[in-house]
Structures are given as C-alpha cells and as structure tokens.
Amino acid sequence: MFDKRKLILAAVITLVGVLAGCGNNQPVPVVVPTAEALQSALPQATATQTTAVPSEVQAATTVAPAPAQTAVPTPVATPEAKPTPTKTPAPTTLPSVPKSNKLVMIDPGHQRVGNNAPEQVGPDTRETKAKVSSGTVGVRTKKPEYVLNLEVSLLLKDELVRRGINVAMTRETHDVDISNKQRADMANEAGAALVVRIHADGDASASTKGFSVLYPSAAQPAVKPIAAESKQAAGFLLAGMQQATGSKGRGLSARDDLSGFNWSKVPVALVEIGFMTNPEEDELMSEVAYQQKLAVGIADGIEQFVNGK
Numbered sequence: 001m002f003d004k005r006k007l008i009l010a011a012v013i014t015l016v017g018v019l020a021g022c023g024n025n026q027p028v029p030v031v032v033p034t035a036e037a038l039q040s041a042l043p044q045a046t047a048t049q050t051t052a053v054p055s056e057v058q059a060a061t062t063v064a065p066a067p068a069q070t071a072v073p074t075p076v077a078t079p080e081a082k083p084t085p086t087k088t089p090a091p092t093t094l095p096s097v098p099k100s101n102k103l104v105m106i107d108p109g110h111q112r113v114g115n116n117a118p119e120q121v122g123p124d125t126r127e128t129k130a131k132v133s134s135g136t137v138g139v140r141t142k143k144p145e146y147v148l149n150l151e152v153s154l155l156l157k158d159e160l161v162r163r164g165i166n167v168a169m170t171r172e173t174h175d176v177d178i179s180n181k182q183r184a185d186m187a188n189e190a191g192a193a194l195v196v197r198i199h200a201d202g203d204a205s206a207s208t209k210g211f212s213v214l215y216p217s218a219a220q221p222a223v224k225p226i227a228a229e230s231k232q233a234a235g236f237l238l239a240g241m242q243q244a245t246g247s248k249g250r251g252l253s254a255r256d257d258l259s260g261f262n263w264s265k266v267p268v269a270l271v272e273i274g275f276m277t278n279p280e281e282d283e284l285m286s287e288v289a290y291q292q293k294l295a296v297g298i299a300d301g302i303e304q305f306v307n308g309k
C-alpha cells in the first residue's frame, strides 16, 4: 500500500511538473510527499491546470487501474461505520485555481441504497428521521432521484471548477452510505463557505411542478448563526436559476425539519430542481441542455454569494 501510494504521488508530482512547464515559468512547487502537502500545493499552480489536475482519487484511477480502494480515501463509508465526527468520509476535493480560497461543498442528495437507521434531526430536538433515503423516482423516465441529483451535481461541479471556484463533493458515486448528518459534518469539517444540496421533488399531484430553494429556518436555535447567510445564498441560487431557465419556479422555503440543515455550522441551501412526479418536468430534467442551464444558474448564484462574502 505504501509503495502504491508513493507511485501515485510520484506520478501526480510528475504530472504537476509537466503541467506547470506548459503553463507559465513559475518554478514547480516542491512537493513533500504527503497527501496533505499535495492537496495544498496544487491550488497554487497555473490557470491551465483548472480542469487538468486530477484529484487524488482520479490520479489513483489513472496510475493504478488495479482496485485501489484501500490505497485512497474515498467518501464511501462501510455499512458498519459509525458516524463519528472525526471519521467522517473525506470529501472528494477538486483542486483548482481559486478565485478565492473559499470552498463550496456540493451534496448530491440520496444514494443508491437508503439507510433507515434513525438519526437525530438536529441538536435542538430528540426527534429522529431515517439517516438517508434513496429519494423519489421519475414518473416517466423511471430514473431514481439519486441518479438525477448526481448528474446535475457533476455538471455543477464542472461549471464551478471552470470558474476557478474550489469544490468538494460529498459523493461522486451512488454506492455510498453517508447520512444527512454526516454530509453536514463533512462540510463543517471542511469549513465550507457554502453547501449546496441538490435534490428533486415529488408530490401526490402530477401537476405540481417547478424548482424551489430551501434554507434552514431560524426557528431552530442551532442554525441561528447561519440562518441569514443561508437565506441570502438561497435567494441568489433561485435568482440564478430563474435567469438561466426563464422560469419563475416556486420560490424560497424555510425548513426546520431537515437533518442536513440542522446539523450544519456553515451556510447551506437545498435546490429542488423540479418535480419528478410531473411527467413533462421529469423528462425535461433529464435533458442535458436543461441540466446545463440549471448548473449555470446555480453556479451564478454560488459565485455571487461566495464573492460577496
């Protein structure tokens, strides 16, 4: 495992050297062969590396195609894993040229297999909810929500990286087991400037449609410190999506019942991109061109919030 890691690091260092050589004439940063040093060194590199620098995970996939699950930390939690805050799965960090050093965490909602074990809804309540569900499903596409959420989240990630914004993801695969509290913990520990949770809606009525943006209600004492900023971010996200799609959407909604909000110590908003129970919107949300519009609109809102901080 050690040798494999050294090999990966050597390959990444070489890649950094090659890329720095073709971008500008700055000396290649001396990289101490630790993952931490590598992570902190990468964002200082040149603009040409914005999309080219691989994350640790991607480097491992490229250099060592053999299963590298034990060599590289991934956000995959084993089913036995207890949600100890310090053992929270490491988010996939995507080094880029930072416009600022502020980190944006994207949380693609749900996962392939839900986890119905109870989890406290927040520090202020003894109420519990399922750790994480697998979400709704497209009435016409039959696509599970967790798939749609990740499709849009990956486009959003690309859009943010293109703009030089630091991005981390709570998951980049469906086969994870990360509760909503754990997702909040990941962002807390990363010190994210903003968390954007990507979801799609469902309703008993097939005619209900439109995107909306949720933010944590200040009625929960624990979220008071982040309530105002979260609401501001939600407003920017909604305006960005309205601009990008030409639709008004359903507006903003304050929520006090979401574990992923109540455990957050950093500003957070949740985008419901539309209703999978509405046949037309279900199909529309699976069109890449529309997904890209959503990604651009959400990125516009994120950029406005992060730059204003």
Ligand SMILES: [Zn+2]
Pocket (backbone or CB within 6 Å): 109, 110, 135, 136, 145, 199, 200, 201
């Ligand atoms: Zn959802």
